[in-house]
Amino acid sequence: MAEIVKKPIKITETVLRDAHQSLIATRMTTEQMLPIIDKMDKVGYHSVECWGGATFDASLRFLKEDPWERLRKLRDGFKNTKLQMLFRGQNILGYHQYADDVVEYFVQKSIANGIDIIRIFDCMNDLRNLQTAVNASKKEKGHSQVALSYTLGDAYTLEYWTEMAKKIEDMGADSICIKDMAGLLVPYKATELISAMKEVTSLPIQLHTHYTSGVASMTYLKAVEAGVDVIDTAMSPFSMGTSQPATEVMVETFRGTPYDTGYDQNLLAEIADYFRPMQEDALKTGLLNPKVMGVNIKTLLYQVPGGMLSNLVSQLKEQGAEDKYYDVLDEVPRVRKDLGEPPLVTPSSQIVGTQSVFNVLMGERYKMATAETKAVLRGEYGATVKPFNQEVQKKVIGDEQPITCRPADLIPPELDKLEAEMSQWKEQDEDVLSYALFPQVAVEFFKDREAKKSKIDPKAADTDNKAYPV
Ligand code: CO
Numbered sequence: 001m002a003e004i005v006k007k008p009i010k011i012t013e014t015v016l017r018d019a020h021q022s023l024i025a026t027r028m029t030t031e032q033m034l035p036i037i038d039k040m041d042k043v044g045y046h047s048v049e050c051w052g053g054a055t056f057d058a059s060l061r062f063l064k065e066d067p068w069e070r071l072r073k074l075r076d077g078f079k080n081t082k083l084q085m086l087f088r089g090q091n092i093l094g095y096h097q098y099a100d101d102v103v104e105y106f107v108q109k110s111i112a113n114g115i116d117i118i119r120i121f122d123c124m125n126d127l128r129n130l131q132t133a134v135n136a137s138k139k140e141k142g143h144s145q146v147a148l149s150y151t152l153g154d155a156y157t158l159e160y161w162t163e164m165a166k167k168i169e170d171m172g173a174d175s176i177c178i179k180d181m182a183g184l185l186v187p188y189k190a191t192e193l194i195s196a197m198k199e200v201t202s203l204p205i206q207l208h209t210h211y212t213s214g215v216a217s218m219t220y221l222k223a224v225e226a227g228v229d230v231i232d233t234a235m236s237p238f239s240m241g242t243s244q245p246a247t248e249v250m251v252e253t254f255r256g257t258p259y260d261t262g263y264d265q266n267l268l269a270e271i272a273d274y275f276r277p278m279q280e281d282a283l284k285t286g287l288l289n290p291k292v293m294g295v296n297i298k299t300l301l302y303q304v305p306g307g308m309l310s311n312l313v314s315q316l317k318e319q320g321a322e323d324k325y326y327d328v329l330d331e332v333p334r335v336r337k338d339l340g341e342p343p344l345v346t347p348s349s350q351i352v353g354t355q356s357v358f359n360v361l362m363g364e365r366y367k368m369a370t371a372e373t374k375a376v377l378r379g380e381y382g383a384t385v386k387p388f389n390q391e392v393q394k395k396v397i398g399d400e401q402p403i404t405c406r407p408a409d410l411i412p413p414e415l416d417k418l419e420a421e422m423s424q425w426k427e428q429d430e431d432v433l434s435y436a437l438f439p440q441v442a443v444e445f446f447k448d449r450e451a452k453k454s455k456i457d458p459k460a461a462d463t464d465n466k467a468y469p470v
Contacts, residue, residue: 004258005258006258006260007258007259008258008259008260008261008262009224009228009229009230009231009250009254009259009261010045010046010229010230010231010261011045011046011230011231011232011233011247011250011251011261011263012045012046012047012048012049012084012206012208012230012231012232012233013040013043013045013047013048013049013233013234013235013247014049014232014233014234014243014244015234015235015238015247015275016028016033016048016049016050016074017049017050017051017052017053017055017084017085017086018049018053018086018208018232018234018243018244019234019235019238019239019243019244020238021053021054021055021058022210022241022242022243022244022292022306022307023238023241023242023243023282023288023292023293024238024282024287024288025058025287026053026054026055026057026058026062027058027062027063027282027287028278029063029065030059030065030069030070030073030074032278033050033070033074034073034074034077035274036271036274036275037074037077037078038077039267039270039271039274040078040081040271041077041078041079041080041081042080042264042267043081043263043264043267043268043271044261044262044263045081045082046082046230047081047082047083047084047116047117048074048078048081048082048083048084049084049085049086049119049232050071050074050083050084050085051067051070051071051074051083051084051085051086051110051115052085052086052087052093052119053086053093053346055067055070056093056434056437056438057093057437057438057441060434060438060441060442060445061438061441061445064445064448066434066445066449067434068109068113068428068430068434071083071110071113071114071115072113072114074114075113075114082116082117082143083114083115083116083117084115084116084117084118084119085110085115085117085118085119086119086121087106087107087110087118087119087120087121087133088120088121088122088123088346088347089120089121089122089129089130089133090103090122090129090130090132090133090407090408091122091123091129091347092106092436092437093106093437094436094437094438095346095347095350096347096375097129097380097381097407097408097411098408098411098414098436099408099411099412099413099414099415100132100408100411100413101413101414101415102414102415102418102433102436103132103133103136103408104132104136104139105415105432105433106433106436107133107136107137107140107142108136108139108140109429109430109433110142111137111140111141111142112140113430115142116142116143117142117143117145118133118137118142118143118144118145119145119147119177119179119208120133120134120137120144120145120146120147121146121147121148121149121177121179121345122149122382123149123342123343123345123346123347123348123349123381124340124342124343124348124381124382124383124384124385125148125149125164125342125343125385126381126382126383126384127146127164127167127168127171128382128383128406129381129382129406129407129408130146130171131171131406132408134146134171134172134173135172138172143174143175144172144173144174145173145174145175145176145177145206146168146171146173146175146176146177147176147177147178147179147208148161148164148165148168148176148177148178148179149179149181149343149345150178150179150180150181150184150185150343151182151184151303151342151343151344152184152303153336153341153385154341154386155341155385155386156385158192158193158196160385161178161193161196161197162196162197162199162200165197165200165201165203166200166201168201168203169201169202169203173203174203174204175203175204175205175206175229175230176197176201176203176204176205176206177205177206177207177208178193178194178197178205178206178207178208179208179345180207180208180209180210180219181208181210181305181343181344181345182210182212182213182299182303182304182305182306182308182344183209183210183211183212183213183214183215183216183299183300183306184213184299184300184303185207185209185215185219186215186219187215187218187219187221187222188222190207190219190220190222190223190226190228191222191223191225191226193223193226194207194222194223194226194227194228195226195227198226198227204229204230205227205228205229205230206228206229206230206231206232207219207220207223207228207230207231207232208231208232208244209232209244209245210242210243210244210305210306211239211240211241211242211243211244211245211295212241212242212295212296212299212305212306213295213296213297213299213300214295214297216244216245217245217246217249217250217253220233220245220250221253224254224259231245231250232244233245233246233247233249233250234246234247235247235248235268235271235272235275236248236249236272236275237272237275237276237278237279238275238278238279240293241292241293241294242292242293242296242306242307247268248265248268248269248272251263251265251268252265292306292310296309298329302329302332302333303333303344304329304332304344304349304353305344305345305349307349308344308349308350308353311349311350311353312325312328312329312353312356312357313325315353315354315357316328316357319357319361321360321361324360324361327360328356328357328360331356331359331360332344332352332353332356334356335352335355335356335359336352337386337389338388338389338392339351339352339355339373339376339377339384339388339389340376340383340384340385340386340387340388341384341385341386342376342384342385347372347381348376348381350372351370351372351373351376354370354372354373355369355370355372355373358370365392366392366395366396369395369396373396374396374397376388377392377393377396377397377402378397378400378402378403379402379403379404379407380403380407381407382406382407383404388402414436415432415436418432418435418436419432421435421439422435422439422442422443422446425442425443425446425447425450427446427449431446
């Protein structure tokens with residue numbers, strides 16, 4: 001009888017990043033995280049995702065916390081576990097493209113402050129937009145993981161994904177992630193996809209999905225059987241719904257099989273006990289909407305991430321046009337096609353969503369185009385898998401010549417200019433990066449930080465000094 005080859009599945013825990021971003025608008029504070037990280041550090045996770053995505057923005061904007069300080073505190077606490085972040089390629093953690101010097105500096109400082117693994121993705125899957133971050137990560141001895149934004153559409157064949165996997169290996173990445181932000185990857189498709197990718201690359205493959213459409217844990221099961229190396233899960237109180245499958249459930253699923261993680265279920269239960277009151281509080285205050293915890297099958301029908309659906313609802317509400325919801329949902333795939341059929345993930349999801357709202361509300365398609373739609377059609381976000389709709393391109397940018405090079409090749413170095421603009425606020429090197437990403441929010445944060453230091457209540461100070469934010 002052939003010996004059974006053990007291949008324990010590895011797990012990235014997302015409760016400190018994606019899970020609370022997906023369920024409670026990224027409002028978990030550092031203070032809420034710190035008491036439990038000692039226990040989390042003992043689980044034996046492959047990594048803990050704790051930074052990037054919206055955490056940076058929400059820390060500065062809503063929690064009035066320095067995201068860099070959070071990272072350093074987490075690094076202090078996690079003595080044995082790798083820390084992981086999410087990084088939007090040339091957009092870093094922002095919404096437009098930055099010059100290479102800013103991208104390189106951000107990577108350098110992220111690793112210097114404690115990040116081990118950087119998951120880098122691009123909303124167009126244009127690998128040129130990832131190369132600078134991958135190179136910088138290698139230079140700083142970090143693990144660079146290139147994530148492909150998973151999506152459906154004519155262009156996204158098995159051949160497309162395997163070709164991309166080969167290119168990622170060639171560009172020097174350490175691993176590949178399939179990032180299924182909308183929960184579109186169904187179980188048997190996962191078997192096909194992972195098997196095909198495993199045939200063309202020897203890089204480890206990680207799968208990231210969301211429970212939104214209800215299939216995620218089955219998808220993980222099939223992906224693991226097909227040879228995937230790492231899966232992303234969240235501790236049960238912040239799992240499922242628009243978040244990831246529950247860590248404890250996946251651990252139990254593989255117990256006693258060749259994929260057994262060996263994690264201690266009692267330890268996981270203690271960690272879950274810590275997070276459960278936080279979930280209950282969030283439900284009470286309304287921060288956690290029970291709606292996002294169920295199965296949303298529309299995400300499969302319309303192939304858009306759950307977060308994008310709720311954004312559309314709130315945009316339409318603001319305009320008093322909620323009755324146009326289904327017209328907008330029908331318009332989304334058309335706009336996506338016009339713009340070269342990109343995956344829908346930050347920032348392309350916002351760009352396609354907002355333009356769809358405009359097209360429906362104006363009563364004429366592209367009567368008004370957003371600045372971002374124009375930028376996409378000028379090639380400023382990179383190359384798309386399919387060509388743009390030329391008629392639409394003509395209507396939106398006229399006779400302007402779109403660019404075809406890597407967009408950041410046209411962006412001159414920005415770091416010196418940014419340093420000069422914010423020098424009065426600088427208390428640490430990293431401040432310039434906070435400013436680069438969210439200039440207004442960062443300045444408000446810096447003012448608040450200064451006010452706190454001199455023990456002046458910024459709100460009280462505001463009555464005397466109009467420079468303070470309200
Ligand atoms: Co995610």
